[in-house]
Amino acid sequence: MSKPQTSPAPLTLEDARRIIAAGERKADDIGQPMNIAVADAGGNLIAHVRMDGAWMGSIDISIKKAWTSRAFDISTKELATLTQSGGDFFGLHASNDGRVMIFAGGVPLKRDGVVVGAVGVSGGSGKQDHEVAEAAAKAL
Amino acid sequence: MSKPQTSPAPLTLEDARRIIAAGERKADDIGQPMNIAVADAGGNLIAHVRMDGAWMGSIDISIKKAWTSRAFDISTKELATLTQSGGDFFGLHASNDGRVMIFAGGVPLKRDGVVVGAVGVSGGSGKQDHEVAEAAAKAL
Amino acid sequence: MSKPQTSPAPLTLEDARRIIAAGERKADDIGQPMNIAVADAGGNLIAHVRMDGAWMGSIDISIKKAWTSRAFDISTKELATLTQSGGDFFGLHASNDGRVMIFAGGVPLKRDGVVVGAVGVSGGSGKQDHEVAEAAAKAL
Amino acid sequence: MSKPQTSPAPLTLEDARRIIAAGERKADDIGQPMNIAVADAGGNLIAHVRMDGAWMGSIDISIKKAWTSRAFDISTKELATLTQSGGDFFGLHASNDGRVMIFAGGVPLKRDGVVVGAVGVSGGSGKQDHEVAEAAAKAL
Numbered sequence: 323m324s325k326p327q328t329s330p331a332p333l334t335l336e337d338a339r340r341i342i343a344a345g346e347r348k349a350d351d352i353g354q355p356m357n358i359a360v361a362d363a364g365g366n367l368i369a370h371v372r373m374d375g376a377w378m379g380s381i382d383i384s385i386k387k388a389w390t391s392r393a394f395d396i397s398t399k400e401l402a403t404l405t406q407s408g409g410d411f412f413g414l415h416a417s418n419d420g421r422v423m424i425f426a427g428g429v430p431l432k433r434d435g436v437v438v439g440a441v442g443v444s445g446g447s448g449k450q451d452h453e454v455a456e457a458a459a460k461a462l
Numbered sequence: 463m464s465k466p467q468t469s470p471a472p473l474t475l476e477d478a479r480r481i482i483a484a485g486e487r488k489a490d491d492i493g494q495p496m497n498i499a500v501a502d503a504g505g506n507l508i509a510h511v512r513m514d515g516a517w518m519g520s521i522d523i524s525i526k527k528a529w530t531s532r533a534f535d536i537s538t539k540e541l542a543t544l545t546q547s548g549g550d551f552f553g554l555h556a557s558n559d560g561r562v563m564i565f566a567g568g569v570p571l572k573r574d575g576v577v578v579g580a581v582g583v584s585g586g587s588g589k590q591d592h593e594v595a596e597a598a599a600k601a602l
Numbered sequence: 603m604s605k606p607q608t609s610p611a612p613l614t615l616e617d618a619r620r621i622i623a624a625g626e627r628k629a630d631d632i633g634q635p636m637n638i639a640v641a642d643a644g645g646n647l648i649a650h651v652r653m654d655g656a657w658m659g660s661i662d663i664s665i666k667k668a669w670t671s672r673a674f675d676i677s678t679k680e681l682a683t684l685t686q687s688g689g690d691f692f693g694l695h696a697s698n699d700g701r702v703m704i705f706a707g708g709v710p711l712k713r714d715g716v717v718v719g720a721v722g723v724s725g726g727s728g729k730q731d732h733e734v735a736e737a738a739a740k741a742l
Numbered sequence: 743m744s745k746p747q748t749s750p751a752p753l754t755l756e757d758a759r760r761i762i763a764a765g766e767r768k769a770d771d772i773g774q775p776m777n778i779a780v781a782d783a784g785g786n787l788i789a790h791v792r793m794d795g796a797w798m799g800s801i802d803i804s805i806k807k808a809w810t811s812r813a814f815d816i817s818t819k820e821l822a823t824l825t826q827s828g829g830d831f832f833g834l835h836a837s838n839d840g841r842v843m844i845f846a847g848g849v850p851l852k853r854d855g856v857v858v859g860a861v862g863v864s865g866g867s868g869k870q871d872h873e874v875a876e877a878a879a880k881a882l
Contacts, residue, residue, distance in 0.1 A: 365798060378505060379533025382558045393799025407547035407687055407827035410868040413844035415556040416835040418802045424553035448550040518645060519673025522698045547687035547827055555696040564693035588690040658785060659813025662838045687827035695836040704833035728830040 345458030356445035387428030387442030427451030485598030496585035520584035527568030527582030567591030625738030636725035667708030667722030707731030750853035765878030776865035807848030807862030847871030
């Protein structure tokens with residue numbers, strides 16, 4: 323189980339801005355203003371944008387979706403299927419002092435197959451949030 | 463996507479008092495004492511009233527229903543349908559550090575079609591809370 | 603709607619001790635050690651006892667069941683029926699900064715029909731907790 | 743109800759290290775990196791290990807599973823069956839200020855039949871977490 327001696331380059335602010343810009347374009351396309359956040363490999367915020375008219379309550383959610391997606395290296399859409407009442411991870415949302423979001427809109431960001439951060443989107447339906455996050459992630 | 467150069471006037475304390483008074487009259491009509499709170503466009507509290515005999519536990523809830531209703535520009539009654547286990551936004555109540563209330567009683571306040579704040583009511587059944595909030599909102 | 607000019611006497615520490623002692627006797631009868639807490643009309647703790655062998659995690663729960671029962675003037679057993687997923691008050695447990703317990707074991711304490719505080723019990727099944735709370739409440 | 747005059751010896755750091763090492767071996771066997779935490783009889787952390795590649799979001803969960811398992815002297819797998827929506831203890835996860843984890847991976851540690859602490863594991867499926875916790879606990 324030897325480990326590789328190098329890692330992919332960390333996310334830069336320039337990367338984050340490009341990712342967010344791609345998310346904004348997708349949000350404009352579907353006509354729904356969004357909050358978009360990008361976190362680094364440690365789950366810490368690099369940049370956040372609230373598009374004009376996006377919900378105030380979604381600021382926090384976009385940032386926490388990014389954190390969650392990195393914290394478990396999974397999209398929050400997939401996480402949602404495991405965390406409903408009756409599911410294997412019901413109660414996960416009560417962990418990590420309220421930072422875990424269990425509904426669609428968070429997507430890991432990968433370089434060479436390695437997770438180097440995540441993007442979180444909130445402002446529309448679950449479907450819309452996930453679409454915008456995917457479009458944003460593709461810009462990495 | 464040019465934006466209008468003017469906004470509706472912000473809520474004043476006088477507005478909030480008129481809204482609350484209308485809520486109190488409705489609460490008296492149905493014989494159920496209520497907590498009634500009014501928040502501004504930033505979600506911040508302008509005024510709160512606990513009618514004699516209203517539940518102590520509803521103070522916090524009325525204030526947070528107002529916040530929630532403004533945070534997502536939606537009544538908390540509608541929000542309830544989206545946030546049960548199995549719903550698209552299950553887990554929303556875990557966001558925003560405990561400020562999100564997902565049961566009936568919060569209603570956005572609009573001027574010229576623009577949300578300028580919200581009213582939150584707690585003290586009775588979900589149906590009663592929503593009725594009082596609607597009656598209060600009409601007084602704007 | 604004139605109000606009475608007098609109120610029932612507030613709960614004293616002596617009252618709380620008598621209530622707790624009655625709860626302890628019931629807990630001994632059923633062979634299950636309990637945490638028992640008594641709160642005053644403001645929801646503030648007067649006294650708490652952890653019987654030898656009672657769960658550590660139930661300290662907090664007993665105190666919060668007492669608070670909850672006073673905050674909404676209802677037993678937490680009744681509250682449980684309203685706060686499951688799909689219920690009118692689902693999400694109530696997310697209010698009041700984590701002080702709301704929505705499972706059996708909290709019972710209001712009444713004097714002359716007026717709620718003057720509450721008792722909260724935690725340490726066994728829901729049925730046991732409620733039984734002990736009822737036995738304790740009768741000692742007022 | 744006389745009590746024994748002696749207690750089992752408390753958990754030492756050496757105990758905790760042996761328990762964690764056993765957990766690591768099991769995690770290696772099943773090929774899933776884990777967070778493993780050991781708490782003492784007071785629920786306080788003695789040691790925690792994050793295996794390379796284990797989820798960041800599971801650090802907190804492993805520690806809180808250990809706490810929860812000691813707080814109620816039960817595996818969190820068993821607790822899960824009681825705390826889903828509709829269950830007797832639904833809402834338990836809202837108690838104890840967010841320290842209660844209600845999904846598999848926490849197991850009490852016993853000496854002479856007495857709970858002297860607990861181990862908490864997080865990093866895989868519920869089944870995997872529980873398996874690793876059981877393997878770890880056997881090393882006491």
